[in-house]
Amino acid sequence: MAPQAQAQASSFLFSFAMPIALSLLLLAFVPSPALSVTLQSDIQVLESILRSIDPSSISPASYLSTWDFSEDPCDAVGTFLGIMCSFPSDNTTSRITEIELDDIGYDGFLSASTGNLTELTVLSLNKNRFRGPIPESVFHLTKLVRLSLAENYFTGDIPERITHLKDLTIIDLSKNSLTGAIPVRIPALRSLTTLSLSSNHLTGRIPPLNGLWKLQVLDLGSNHLYGTLPQLPTSLKILSVCRNALEGRISSLHRLKQLTSIDVSDNRFSNTIGHEILTFPEITHVNVSYNMFTTLEVFKFTGRESRLRILDAEGNHLQGHLPVNLATYENLKEVNLRHNMFSGDIPKVYGKKLENSWRSLYLDNNYLTGDIPEQFHKISRVMKGSLSNNCLECPKNVTVCQGGQKPKAQCSTAMKMALQ
Numbered sequence: 001m002a003p004q005a006q007a008q009a010s011s012f013l014f015s016f017a018m019p020i021a022l023s024l025l026l027l028a029f030v031p032s033p034a035l036s037v038t039l040q041s042d043i044q045v046l047e048s049i050l051r052s053i054d055p056s057s058i059s060p061a062s063y064l065s066t067w068d069f070s071e072d073p074c075d076a077v078g079t080f081l082g083i084m085c086s087f088p089s090d091n092t093t094s095r096i097t098e099i100e101l102d103d104i105g106y107d108g109f110l111s112a113s114t115g116n117l118t119e120l121t122v123l124s125l126n127k128n129r130f131r132g133p134i135p136e137s138v139f140h141l142t143k144l145v146r147l148s149l150a151e152n153y154f155t156g157d158i159p160e161r162i163t164h165l166k167d168l169t170i171i172d173l174s175k176n177s178l179t180g181a182i183p184v185r186i187p188a189l190r191s192l193t194t195l196s197l198s199s200n201h202l203t204g205r206i207p208p209l210n211g212l213w214k215l216q217v218l219d220l221g222s223n224h225l226y227g228t229l230p231q232l233p234t235s236l237k238i239l240s241v242c243r244n245a246l247e248g249r250i251s252s253l254h255r256l257k258q259l260t261s262i263d264v265s266d267n268r269f270s271n272t273i274g275h276e277i278l279t280f281p282e283i284t285h286v287n288v289s290y291n292m293f294t295t296l297e298v299f300k301f302t303g304r305e306s307r308l309r310i311l312d313a314e315g316n317h318l319q320g321h322l323p324v325n326l327a328t329y330e331n332l333k334e335v336n337l338r339h340n341m342f343s344g345d346i347p348k349v350y351g352k353k354l355e356n357s358w359r360s361l362y363l364d365n366n367y368l369t370g371d372i373p374e375q376f377h378k379i380s381r382v383m384k385g386s387l388s389n390n391c392l393e394c395p396k397n398v399t400v401c402q403g404g405q406k407p408k409a410q411c412s413t414a415m416k417m418a419l420q
Helices: 003-029 040-051 112-116 136-140 160-164 251-255 324-328 348-356 375-379 408-419
Strands: 083-086 095-100 107-109 122-124 129-133 146-148 153-156 170-172 194-196 217-219 224-227 238-240 245-248 261-263 268-273 285-287 292-296 310-312 334-336 341-344 360-362 367-371 384-386 391-393
Touching (some): 040 112, 112 136, 136 160, 324 348, 341 408, 367 408
Parallel strands (some): 146 170, 194 217, 217 238, 245 268, 261 285, 268 292, 360 384
């Protein structure tokens, strides 16, 4: 080939090869897109969950209406609401880590294949219409941190296998139709901060729970639990065991000094409501109504300011004079002592408290006597409360007196019986 032709050929090859080489060089510095394809078995679980729900309960505005399996669940943009995924740095397949459905009223069953989501940390299906037993496979999800199935129609027992889920911090199975006993080994869940099993049909005794040393919220109300209060963790801030058949004393609560709210109403507790309960440093709400308590201890509050705002002791057998020292609880707003056996006069300081800070006072259906403090005449129309069904000198034109009074002989007899 002539030198000139060779030169032209070399020039052509160089001009052709240079863009390719440059492109390859640039590609070497451009990171490849992360592989975010969901593990196939996780996709199959999501499909199974969707199939287990009545399509007519999936509204166009719901999360499940966005589950379009023509796209990858973890890679799709704007679809698959209600799930969270992991995106491993080594470009391996993504996994489903959270399912948190909206409270749209989904009607159906929780698929047993949910237990195959082995990376799941959150399962939340609150306020829907899931039915049937909680699948046993759910209790194999050892990475669960939050199990929240509240306000559904789940039935059956809470199996002991729940205690295998060592990472759980929140269990909320409230407002279902669960039966059986609270698992005896539940204190093995040492990371629990919230345990809510209220509004079910649970029976049996409450197991000792003092091993749950991180527990802050315990709600076992509205079940069929019986027996005495067990040992409870001192970390508790909110305690509700209302509407059960529990009995005995509540003196074990005196150790729970971090409590902000106590509700032991509608049980069979008896004896004394100790002064310690009213003087916890952070307590704001005490409900001991509808039990069989006979004594309410109210010591004079001194030093720091009390946080107590609501005291409800209605429907007990409390005797003696009304506690004058309630007036020393500076933040107290609502007092309910109706349906008891209190006798004697209404302390004059009650009138002053109503004039300044108390917003409601219910003393009806006791055995109180004498005149009412003058402040009741002035503020009766703006206060919430009642003084009816006592033996008071209570003018009918005073709103809180409406409903009438008992014959004075009844109150005299009651006072004599209390002194015996």
